């Protein structure tokens with residue numbers, strides 16, 4: 001559904017953020033996009049949403065070039081940016097005036113999610129707290145039932161109970177026809193939500209793998225349980241040492257996304273190579 005080929009982009013010609021970046025994403029998945037501050041996560045999402053245009057290469061969603069911003073594409077794509085500037089209308093009025101741009105928009109689903117998130121539907125959106133505004137947009141984006149839903153830092157501003165609700169609501173809204181891409185630095189917020197991990201590092205997507213694929217190739221254990229010859233990365237914590245090692249015995253361990261991300265950004269190319 002998403003095909004990015006040889007994407008080169010920079011806000012100025014001199015400094016590129018991506019160079020010949022390639023990426024293929026499929027429907028039926030929730031992808032988590034990780035990268036250091038300034039790696040270009042938001043910019044990559046904006047290329048996908050057709051809000052900025054490649055200098056070179058092509059970004060396609062459902063076969064449409066996103067830079068052309070065709071109505072047929074835009075009705076199947078919803079982007080929730082990190083910062084919101086919502087109008088002075090109620091959540092109900094907003095849906096009545098905007099929902100019809102999305103042919104599969106479901107008003108009942110929208111109200112059900114707002115109720116689950118406990119957001120007042122009769123207050124002006126611009127008077128709601130940042131977290132409440134985020135919840136309205138998340139509910140609207142999910143209820144739009146677009147084939148592609150892109151969220152930039154959706155959990156920013158959500159309190160702990162709302163993050164739990166967010167994960168629950170997201171998981172229930174995924175279908176085989178939808179693709180969701182979420183960027184965050186709050187790696188823990190993605191736990192038990194995403195099924196595939198993308199890591200953007202040094203102008204490229206260096207990891208694009210399902211968590212199952214990752215667990216098949218590498219193991220996350222403490223030092224005592226690690227396959228000593230296969231240790232690829234270690235991290236000291238208060239009471240011991242955690243390791244990433246090659247999976248030689250076929251035992252699946254839970255993927256520690258934070259540790260994997262740390263390993264990648266510290267340039268442990270052997271891990272990237274194993275996950276290629």
Ligand SMILES: Nc1ncnc2c1ncn2[C@@H]1O[C@H](COP(=O)(O)OP(=O)(O)OP(=O)(O)O)[C@@H](O)[C@H]1O
Nearest residue numbers: 011012017035036037038039040041042043044185
């Ligand atoms: N509109 C813009 N004009 C010029 N430079 C920009 C613009 N937007 C972003 N940048 C620059 O592009 C780089 C990547 O920014 P981007 O926001 O995509 O990174 P990010 O990975 O989302 O960062 P963060 O994790 O801090 O949100 C940064 O160096 C930023 O200063």
